[in-house]
Amino acid sequence: MSGAYHSDLAGKSALVTGAASGIGLACAEALAEAGAKVHLADIDDAVEKAAAGINGIAHVVDLTDAQAVETLPAEIDILVNNAGFQHIAPIHEFPPETFTGIQALMVTAPFLLIRRVLPNMYERGWGRVVNMSSVHGLRASPFKSAYVTAKHALEGLSKVTALEGAEHGVTSNCVNPGYVRTPLVTGQLQAQAEEHGLERDAVIEQVLLRRSAIKRLIEPADVAACVLWLSGDHAAHVTGTSIPLDGGWTAA
Numbered sequence: 001m002s003g004a005y006h007s008d009l010a011g012k013s014a015l016v017t018g019a020a021s022g023i024g025l026a027c028a029e030a031l032a033e034a035g036a037k038v039h040l041a042d043i044d045d046a047v048e049k050a051a052a053g054i055n056g057i058a059h060v061v062d063l064t065d066a067q068a069v070e071t072l073p074a075e076i077d078i079l080v081n082n083a084g085f086q087h088i089a090p091i092h093e094f095p096p097e098t099f100t101g102i103q104a105l106m107v108t109a110p111f112l113l114i115r116r117v118l119p120n121m122y123e124r125g126w127g128r129v130v131n132m133s134s135v136h137g138l139r140a141s142p143f144k145s146a147y148v149t150a151k152h153a154l155e156g157l158s159k160v161t162a163l164e165g166a167e168h169g170v171t172s173n174c175v176n177p178g179y180v181r182t183p184l185v186t187g188q189l190q191a192q193a194e195e196h197g198l199e200r201d202a203v204i205e206q207v208l209l210r211r212s213a214i215k216r217l218i219e220p221a222d223v224a225a226c227v228l229w230l231s232g233d234h235a236a237h238v239t240g241t242s243i244p245l246d247g248g249w250t251a252a
């Protein structure tokens with residue numbers, strides 16, 4: 001295959017949030033393998049080991065702290081807004097502080113990071129913003145009010161970034177996975193089992209993958225491959241859009 005079909009990111013710098021685990025870690029690995037210098041940001045100091053494994057740079061930060069966000073590098077060519085968490089409860093029992101915490105991490109932090117890196121991207125006339133949304137950025141599920149709200153907001157932020165960045169060579173897109181095999185998903189099985197009165201194994205097929213035509217969890221590396229593709233020169237015309245990797249969920 002010609003080299004033109006590969007994402008060659010030599011000389012580019014990338015910042016991936018939530019890179020200690022799951023999808024973020026897979027994205028950091030894929031971008032590093034393509035030649036980018038990768039900054040890995042996470043609240044979990046396991047990010048140091050993750051960074052060491054790919055010759056990257058670790059930043060242990062709580063992204064809900066606006067001042068901590070200011071410590072992250074601004075000279076970034078590829079920003080992957082990925083950090084997130086889930087909380088499952090019906091709205092009338094949903095803790096308000098958890099609702100605002102999810103918005104802080106999954107909406108305000110991406111806004112602050114985009115705001116921080118854009119001036120340098122504009123100066124260089126090239127940039128890629130990839131926002132890790134979800135099928136829940138396009139569809140709702142019960143008991144996930146904060147998460148669905150945050151992902152829908154991220155979709156809006158991504159589109160505005162695309163419109164403003166277009167004349168500067170900056171694209172912005174969302175990636176929308178269904179259920180991916182990561183701690184975020186395995187960690188919610190118990191809560192889902194209690195909400196739905198099911199065994200944990202039944203939760204995967206009957207609850208999580210109920211609306212997916214493909215009854216198999218997605219692997220983090222498959223999501224990272226999409227992020228890598230969006231980060232390449234060849235994806236210059238792909239902007240302001242959302243790419244479902246959802247096993248047919250949104251087709252139904």
Ligand code: NAD
Pocket residue numbers: 017018019020021022023024041042043044061062063064082083084085105132133134135176177178179180181182183184185
């Ligand atoms: P994960 O739990 O494996 O990783 C999330 C990472 O975010 C963790 O390393 C965690 O330490 C970090 N993080 C949490 N709070 C933070 C904070 N305050 N500051 C900095 N870092 C923080 O989860 P994942 O499944 O890899 O999810 C990554 C992203 O993908 C999330 O935005 C999630 O909503 C999205 N997503 C996941 C799935 C899925 O099925 N796993 C599906 C669709 C979208």
